[in-house]
Amino acid sequence: MLNAIWAVMILLAVLYGAASGHMSEVTNAALDSAGEAISLCITMAGVVALWMGLMEIAQKAGLIEKLTRGIAPFLKFMFPRIPKEHPAREYIAANIIANVLGLGWACTPAGLKAMEELAKLEAERGNPEYLEAGTGKSRNRRASNEMCTFLILNISSLQLIPVNMIAYRSQYGSANPTAIIAPAIAATLVSTLIAIVYCKIKDRIAANPFRTSEKSPASRAADSGSPFSDKRNGWGGKAV
Amino acid sequence: MNALAHLSDIIIPILIFFIVGYGFVSNVKVYETFLKGAKDGLKIVVDIVPTLIGLLVAVGMLRASGFFDMLGTLLGPVAASAGLPTQLMPLLIVKLFSSSAATGLVLDIFRTSGPDSYAGMLTSILMSCTETVFYTMSVYFLAAKVTKTRHTLTGALLATLAGTVASVVLTRWML
Known part of the structure; x- marks a missing residue:
């Protein structure tokens, strides 16, 4: 399922970007988004680790x-x-x-x-x-x-x-x-x-x-x- | 703001107090146990890093190509009449199939409108009260080798619709 969705998104982005003349924006978006994913994971790591730590206590108790x-x-x-x-x-x-x-x-x-x-x-x-x-x-x-x-x-x-x-x-x-x-x-x-x-x-x-x-x-x-x-x-x- | 917002503020401290207190009273080594769980939590996040990169890149590219703007002008009138910002239309559909693809769209809404805007709040509540209908059904029914799902889909879509309507009403009331 995800394979199809992902492929359609990427292909559509490049095709539509080419048709509407937004190729340079598409390029920037690809590079920026990859970096953004990493900073997002750093924030998430803290919250998820905290929650899982508490749940471990709840389980043990x-x-x-x-x-x-x-x-x-x-x-x-x-x-x-x-x-x-x-x-x-x-x-x-x-x-x-x-x-x-x-x-x-x-x-x-x-x-x-x-x-x-x-x-x-x-x-x-x-x-x-x-x-x-x-x-x-x-x-x-x-x-x-x-x-x-x-x-x-x-x-x-x-x-x-x-x-x-x-x-x-x-x-x-x-x-x-x-x-x-x-x-x-x-x-x-x-x-x-x-x-x-x-x-x-x-x-x-x-x-x-x-x-x-x-x-x-x-x-x-x-x-x-x-x-x-x-x-x-x-x-x-x-x-x- | 109102009672709902106040409840939101106190629920996490109460939960933490209760869990740690209960663990301590029942002689669990709370700190060591917490560390073990937190470590598992970190592993989970590390596992989803590649997924997030893949999806954020795809959504970012799609938005930059101008595709979402085009979709917005197309679906605008329909969405507005239902009290939904146009940005949410792709999310509502994608969410039925894949929760991680939906996450990419959510983050895009947060980036462009901010998490505290009407669209941002509605998205947050919506994502917290609906589940990936088609994915869950296919995985679970596969486990039981069931091919005829009878009234499951109707019920699931009905629950999702109810959650969506409730989210719109609650967001309007809060902001």
Whole structure:
């Protein structure tokens, strides 16, 4: 993705610069920007190192683990059909906490593990698209409701401190680089709230009330894990 | 200015106080631990230096070529009616695909308008409350080998739109 974007930007700059007669400006911009990137990194290094140092303390002191456990009720609300002891829950919690604290590098691995676990959960529920043995069908896997909810939440981008933005702002001479923290939290809350409402509506539609009486082998298997599977029959909320 | 600005001022000191205090009380060697984390942080920054050079050069060249001015005159009327400065239009689109390419555009806005201007504040808040929709979706769904993403894209774009509207409203209110 980035390869294409970068190439288009550079090629477009040279072509458009040649067409509009701005070649000398383009030359200067190329050289100046490279130097600017270095001075920017020097400012960033300080802010990011400070933040990561604090986060290391939080981790060692067990604070992050505590937070992860603290959001259990929220997870139960958002993902009622994931069995309580399922590893997917843990990874989702770790991903959300890392996101909130701005630990960008730490949230992706947990997020990917969460997706893998959600895929396994679908296989446990007997979803034919997710069974490895299922011939060729796995090419057309549809996302489960949990996957959709998890990704939408992730993209709605809950974040407490936008560390990078603050670093950039201070590099470019902002009088008050941290002035954006509170409005950013407010804006994040709005986008996340909309995301939650949207996911809940989608879940409600997917949990078809007419299918509660019939029991597929898949839902019976899931019964042992989740007290909810009786009412919300079927995998991923979609008709098998 | 107002309550939001005041909250922004105190949140970092409180957080630092709480983290260091909690660590100290739970017998963590706070200073040594801090140093280790800070070192990891430096490594992260060093890793992104080449990315920043590549992207800042590309955006800088594109701006110098006059391409953004042309785009601005084209998109100006549309953007103005939505309360968005024209400079932000390329950013809104690029941000859906690549967060590092978007960073290049953000820094360009900071350089030309200043981080405390309307465009600068709006950009800062916007970047803090939206995520790279297409990139995140492709990486995450790849991990689960899912090809049909169902309502994820609609939900993600809806959340992004909500964040964008909220950013415009909040920035207007603050400045």
